[in-house]
Amino acid sequence: MKNFLVVLFVFSLFPTFVNSQTLVTKKIFSTYVNDSVPVKIWLPKDYSQAERYPVIYEFIYDHTNYIAATASNIWDIPKVIVVWAEIEGGNEHYSSPNLSDKGEKYYNFVKNELSNYISKEYNTANLRIAIGLSQGADYVNYILRNDPSLFNSYLIFSTEYPIKYTPNFSSYTAKIKDSISYFIAIANDKKERMEFANQLYDSLKACPYIQIKKEYFANASHPYSILYALPDALLFTFKDYNLVRRKLPEETLVSYYNSTLKEKKEKFGNINFHAFINQILQSSDIKNFSVDDINSFIDSVYSLKESMDIDLFNIGYALRTKGLYQSAVKAYQMEILKKQITGKTAMDEVSVYFQLFKTYDLDGKPDEALKVLQDGYEKTKAKDESLLYTIGYYYIDKHIDIKKGIEILLSMENEKHTVSIHSTKPSDEVYAKIATGYLELKNKKQARIYVNKALTVNPKNETALKLKASIK
Incomplete structure (x- = not known):
């Protein structure tokens, strides 16, 4: 006799589907650079200007296709926009934190023009994330030291190590006034890079404004740490996305629901x-x-x-x-x-x-x-x-x-x-x-x-x- 069938219920959330992203390419003219800067913008599936989205900016190297695809398939984080601009880091040396004059011009483009353009054009949320690998990680750290309020979260992968200067770790936190999150991914890398990443972590974790996490990926070489670490980094960045605060004593269920929904949005x-x-x-x-x-x-x-x-x-x-x-x-x-x-x-x-x-x-x-x-x-x-x-x-x-x-x-x-x-x-x-x-x-x-x-x-x-x- 063929098996009988009965409905069994599995309590689950909305069905999952593989998302796809839309790539938009722009050339944004910069008054600082005095030239047009090529920019890639990855929009999430079913993007709507009626909604607001957090934005991830990657610096120097371009892994935005991977970042956008990974983010779209992690259901514990919101839909995001991913941006990359073809800028020159402008370092005097690949391991130096200082920018050349040309580098400063590109930095001013990022700070004063690119972020404003993306915010206005795509009606973004206030949550902004900076990502960088290797020299890109140095660039992200430069932003942290100089204008930490530009981003709410900083994700660095296989950071370089200083040769031409001695780090003053207090400078990393001197201008931080609001809470940020900071994720360090360490690859199976050169000894100097690994030591510097650990020193950076040890110095930053004492800052009350920084929520910090460090992970070591033994199977990842220097250029591939982002491939290994990105899911964990994104989950760390959005760790409170799936949390709601506790109900206050005087709140009804309706008021609790409405207020937490407003806070989250x-x-x-x-x-x-x-x-x-x-x-x-x-x-x-x-x-x-x-x-x-x-x-x-x-x-x-x-x-x-x-x-x-x-x-x-x-x-x-x-x-x-x-x-x-x-x-x-x-x-x-x-x-x-x-x-x-x-x-x-x-x-x-x-x-x-x-x-x-x-x-x-x-x-x-x-x-x-x-x-x-x-x-x-x-x-x-x-x-x-x-x-x-x-x-x-x-x-x-x-x-x-x-x-x-x-x-x-x-x-x-x-x-x-x-x-x-x-x-x-x-x-x-x-x-x-x-x-x-x-x-x-x-x-x-x-x-x-x-x-x-x-x-x-x-x-x-x-x-x-x-x-x-x-x-x-």
């Missing part, structure tokens, strides 16, 4: 709204809120244009696991309504009806539970009849109509119905359930037949073994 611009809903559910003790407050929260989520059916579905699941069945029912019902009105769906209807049924069942309301199953079956049977299987089980388990339950399961055994492929239900379990129904009807002959069928499929089926002992 102010910092990160665009956010993964679906993940944010999950953060709220995990960070707040929902059981301490009133039913009216929870219902208002559900209404607030429903009314937002960013919300989808999956957000209300996940709220329903969280409420159900907390035993808040009345509000869980409301969330699932609003989920169905959201799907119908928007026409957009991330969850299949069978899963919704199954969870709504389960909520009523846990709440001790079998009549409502059965009605949901039946309504859901009528609405989904054209393409998916797996709810019929659950109806058959429920008729038997709740002694609603045992004969009808057996009839339904037998009809599915004979493959008169098409069920979905959500997940498999072993055929021995189905046979054991049919046997249970027959035994309830005192029909030991049929019960024995289906017990034997169950044990033929699975000799260790516990339900069938118990039934076999009781039939004797």
Whole structure:
């Protein structure tokens, strides 16, 4: 007999897809350089000027294709814009922190023209990240020493080491007035480079304004540390993206939700709204809120244009696991309504009806539970009849109509119905359930037949073994 299929729910966030980026190339005229500077701008998938995005700037060497692709496929960070300008670092020597006159002109272009252009043209968020490898890392450190407020985060990979000067490490932090994050990736490199990176880390970690992290990549050579370290560096930079502050004592669930959403958008611009809903559910003790407050929260989520059916579905699941069945029912019902009105769906209807049924069942309301199953079956049977299987089980388990339950399961055994492929239900379990129904009807002959069928499929089926002992 072919396996029976039943809907099982996996509580998850929005489905993931591989993102792609769009490359925009510009030539931006600089009054400082007195020439046009070529610039690459990588925009995230589904870029919209209605949204605001953090911006990553890479300096000197160009790995922006890799940076943009990596960022787009890390779901724990927001969508970002990635920028690279063809500038001359202008170092007097590759290991010197000082800039030549020409280097200063390019630096002024970056500081006063490029960042302003990107901010205005693409309506960016206030969060800016500087990235540099090797000499690019030196350039990033130069910015930290001279204009640290230009960026909120500094990511350096395989930094060079000084030859022509003795570092004054206090200069790295002298102008820092606000909190920044700083990530150091050390490759399996020259001894001098590794020692300098460790000294830099030891000196900077004492600064109260710097959140710092250092990682060593033994398998990475000097030019490849960014390939190894970038995911960790980005996760470190955006480590509070997936966190929300604790609820204040006087806040309602709605005010807590609204204020944290505003705070997160102010910092990160665009956010993964679906993940944010999950953060709220995990960070707040929902059981301490009133039913009216929870219902208002559900209404607030429903009314937002960013919300989808999956957000209300996940709220329903969280409420159900907390035993808040009345509000869980409301969330699932609003989920169905959201799907119908928007026409957009991330969850299949069978899963919704199954969870709504389960909520009523846990709440001790079998009549409502059965009605949901039946309504859901009528609405989904054209393409998916797996709810019929659950109806058959429920008729038997709740002694609603045992004969009808057996009839339904037998009809599915004979493959008169098409069920979905959500997940498999072993055929021995189905046979054991049919046997249970027959035994309830005192029909030991049929019960024995289906017990034997169950044990033929699975000799260790516990339900069938118990039934076999009781039939004797």
